[in-house]
Amino acid sequence: MSIYLVSTILIIYFLVLLIISYFTSQSDSNDSFFVGDRKSPWYVVAFGMIGASLSGITFISIPGSVAKYSKELGLIPADQFGYMQMVFGYFIGYLVVALVLLPIYYKMNLTSIYTYLEKRFGYWSYKTGSAFFLISRLIGASIRLLLVSSVLQLILFDEIGIPFEFTVIGSVLLIWVYTNKGGIKTIIWTDTLQTFFMLTAVVFTVYLISDFLELNEKGGVIKEINKSEFSKIFFFEDWYSANYFWKHFLGGIFITIGMTGLDQDMMQKNLSCKNLKSAQINMITFAGILIIVNLIFLTLGALLFMYFNQTGIGANVLDIPNPRTDLLFAEIAKNGTLGLGLGVLFLLGLIAAAYSSADSALTSLTTSFSIDFLEIDKKPLESQKKTRKNAHLLMSVILILLIIFLRNFSNDSAIWMLIKLAGFTYGPLIGLFFFGILTTRDLIDKWVPIVCTLIPLFIAIIWMIHTKGIIDWFGNYQFGAELIIYNVAASLLALFLISKKVKS
Numbered sequence: 001m002s003i004y005l006v007s008t009i010l011i012i013y014f015l016v017l018l019i020i021s022y023f024t025s026q027s028d029s030n031d032s033f034f035v036g037d038r039k040s041p042w043y044v045v046a047f048g049m050i051g052a053s054l055s056g057i058t059f060i061s062i063p064g065s066v067a068k069y070s071k072e073l074g075l076i077p078a079d080q081f082g083y084m085q086m087v088f089g090y091f092i093g094y095l096v097v098a099l100v101l102l103p104i105y106y107k108m109n110l111t112s113i114y115t116y117l118e119k120r121f122g123y124w125s126y127k128t129g130s131a132f133f134l135i136s137r138l139i140g141a142s143i144r145l146l147l148v149s150s151v152l153q154l155i156l157f158d159e160i161g162i163p164f165e166f167t168v169i170g171s172v173l174l175i176w177v178y179t180n181k182g183g184i185k186t187i188i189w190t191d192t193l194q195t196f197f198m199l200t201a202v203v204f205t206v207y208l209i210s211d212f213l214e215l216n217e218k219g220g221v222i223k224e225i226n227k228s229e230f231s232k233i234f235f236f237e238d239w240y241s242a243n244y245f246w247k248h249f250l251g252g253i254f255i256t257i258g259m260t261g262l263d264q265d266m267m268q269k270n271l272s273c274k275n276l277k278s279a280q281i282n283m284i285t286f287a288g289i290l291i292i293v294n295l296i297f298l299t300l301g302a303l304l305f306m307y308f309n310q311t312g313i314g315a316n317v318l319d320i321p322n323p324r325t326d327l328l329f330a331e332i333a334k335n336g337t338l339g340l341g342l343g344v345l346f347l348l349g350l351i352a353a354a355y356s357s358a359d360s361a362l363t364s365l366t367t368s369f370s371i372d373f374l375e376i377d378k379k380p381l382e383s384q385k386k387t388r389k390n391a392h393l394l395m396s397v398i399l400i401l402l403i404i405f406l407r408n409f410s411n412d413s414a415i416w417m418l419i420k421l422a423g424f425t426y427g428p429l430i431g432l433f434f435f436g437i438l439t440t441r442d443l444i445d446k447w448v449p450i451v452c453t454l455i456p457l458f459i460a461i462i463w464m465i466h467t468k469g470i471i472d473w474f475g476n477y478q479f480g481a482e483l484i485i486y487n488v489a490a491s492l493l494a495l496f497l498i499s500k501k502v503k504s
Helices: 003-024 030-038 042-064 083-107 115-120 123-157 164-179 184-212 221-227 245-261 264-270 276-311 325-335 340-373 381-408 414-425 427-438 445-467 483-497
Strands: 067-070 074-077
Touching: 003 123, 003 164, 003 184, 003 340, 042 184, 042 276, 042 325, 042 340, 067 325, 074 276, 083 245, 083 264, 083 276, 083 427, 115 123, 115 427, 123 164, 123 245, 123 264, 123 325, 123 340, 123 381, 123 414, 123 427, 123 445, 164 184, 164 340, 164 381, 184 264, 184 276, 184 340, 221 276, 245 264, 245 414, 245 427, 245 483, 264 276, 264 340, 276 325, 325 340, 340 381, 414 427, 414 445, 414 483, 427 445, 427 483, 445 483
Parallel strands: none
Antiparallel strands: 067 074
């Protein structure tokens, strides 16, 4: 694609988002920004949440996780379709969110879900939960935007000589502009549009590659992928392995509870629904659709590697010292051999996937920081809006700095880097909430920040010592998605030790 076409698409796309923002932000009130006046239709929320949940990481990194590449061996099957093991766990996690957590949030009429911790345990538990969310969401949003900014840099900004730092600043600035007034009320509708673009892009790409490889003539897409070396879903053979079924499945349950049910970003959309029943229908519908969507993304991954095997297109990102399989989709789309339409749809899908996640992250960060730390509801009415806008700007600046810092943080597939970090940051958060839900005991509130900080640090040290081979404590055992379970279990045990019976 020419840089002029890419630039035109970007400009038109953001003009559309600004138009949506204009019509959804007329009131510019805090209630509209934080909970969308609690009038969002559940089916719109459910569809839009697909884009926010998947993000640019799913769009690029999940297809790229299907295989690995080395100069000596070429393509090597890696996770294949093993990610579906975690997706099945996600589904169970979403049921827990719908049936256990949402009723609590609606009964207590919460705006920030972390105020539950203050009412249940006290001030320091509340601040600890909020702080862990802010850290988790800032890191997650930074990783997502880092990946997408890198792709935009590859297909456009390198060619016109714009440094990566300016790409990041421009990206976050655009998000700030169209979310500054409407907040979650704007996000609900922009996410719907962006989810449509993302799903259209991936389905159309699957069709184009299948047609090029003549898979329908050979027996059908599903049959041919099943015959390939990239299609294995279930891994029961080696429980030491990181992709062992029960590690992925159980880890997926806990990751969903943490990254959705205890995440202000995702819950803020659900809390904008008219009532509890609508929010629960939204969550369960969304969970079912997500299984199908992730299966399509993995199908795309297998097709991308089959296409590379046949054509060699994509060697620019694979046949290098540090192969980047998560950039293969971008390289094939950029090449143009499958037509200009694929390049246009890839760009639209990429932008949609990136910004449907990043814009809601920025909004939820602003909400949590405003309510949980700046205590906006206790300020005079005339200063509340100004406080919210200042918090929105501050979160934007922090996001920019983090993305630039993480630029060379890891060569891992981004989806797995995010899952690893989620295991550490969301573990204590799950521990706090479920200690409150499952027990009647009270906590020594002042000890909560210390315990919730030390537990993930302790698990992280053990993980690093084993991963780096410093001490051979666990033999060939590989940590995977189940890291979050160890953090949750250790957090629950530690919280029990600083708990006491409630006086009758």
